[in-house]
Amino acid sequence: MQPIAEGLFTDETSPRLIGGRNRLTGALTFPRPPDDRYEAVPLSRTGAVWSFTVQRFRPKSPPYAGSKDFAPYAVAYVELPGELIVEGRLTGVAFEDIRIGMPVELTLVPLDPAKADSPLIHAFRPRGDGAAS
């Protein structure tokens, strides 16, 4: 499966999002702007849920490229300590169990789980007990 876009996350066993660090100001952004002024920086794999919601209706297409058979999905802003608060899907947790402050880690999920060639998007899942802080 292919990433939904180039340069979003690293190609490693435990992928990380790729941020952009402004070479002049040091400020971080995500995604990295296509601009030499921004140095590519892998972001923290782990963080904590800062806020969240559940997308209960199918977004309009375009721009949405997910399945026609819609299933609600959770979306969160996740605080990567000392770096950024990043938006992403939440996976591997029941909607009613999501809490602000919940420790999570980055993973990749297919945009359309029913399709073998679905593009991969970034998501966060609860950290295992061993990893929870």
Place this chain on the structure above:
Amino acid sequence: MSDVYIVGAGIHPFGRTEGVSGLDQGVFAVREALADAGLEWKDIQFAFGGSDAAGAADTMVDRLGLTGIQFINVKNGCAVGGSALFAAATTIKAGEFDLGLAVGFDKHPRGAFNALPGEYNLPDWYGEAGYMLTTQFFAMKIRRYMHENGISARSLGRVAEKAFRNGALAPHAWRREPVDLDTIMNATMVSDPYTKFMFCSPAEGGVALILAGEKTARRMGRATIRLRAAAMRTRPPGSFEVFAPAISIERGGSATRIAARDAFALAGVGPQDIDIAQIQDTETGAEIMHMAENGFCRDGEQEKWLAEGRTELSGALPVNTDGGCLACGEPIGASGLRQVYENVIQLRGAAGRRQVAKRLKTAYSHVYGAPGVAAVAILSR
């Protein structure tokens, strides 16, 4: 510099009007405002106007009359109305003209606004992956606010309940039926914690205001409702805005806080002097957050304010007396001027069944929108 007065106000009812274009709803509002002021179109010396999605305002001279008038189109997102009002007031203060028009109108398709990433300088994947929704952003913004400030879901419902109760009394509102709190709380969830009654919908409508300098207003016998301040401002660093793949961990202020601060300074009054307020309420949490951002209470006090009914028509600070965006819907180009229209009608004591009973002297209106703009107007009589 001349003081500026609002000498005429007109509105085309908000909601859905099949077969009438957005522009024609604007024209209708202008005619209403002219009749209200006892003027004819040929009396108007200049105009600023706009819509977000219903075309260029200056083309309405076809309908109103080819008088050769200066007519400048305004395009400024959710701040169209506030920007037109600012421009018209400033023109009069500068002494260039003494009698002019600010007009806003719109007509949007049904359903949620459909934003595309390219329009916001965002990569395509952001929309493809399902993040390009204002409702989703608003839900996450209020969730964080509730967490930090102890606001309950029930307060989100109380704002909607008040909006529909007030809207039922406003002839220009779209939603004219009260909805009880339990129905609001138990309705279909759109984006948690918001149910379907807690979001406004895109809609249609038009509003026109006629402004005059002091000399003209006195000659007309209409130097009654004075525009004390009109300010439009943009966002500072660290504000939390729609369509953001990431935000800074250093959180900051908001366009609303800046616009409010500056408008109060211009008017020479403070939040304690305001008798009635129309506050941007595209979703119920927006009204709650904006009560604090505009300076009317501290973050978290809204919980108590709402439980005690302080923002009801009979309360200490009535908020959104015509039901706001929740009951009127949001035609972007007309929405900000609707708030000012409502304040004019309330200050005149002409609001009928929704008239606030206490004596009104100073009225406040606030609009907010993407990508972090706010406009505030303060009127007094």
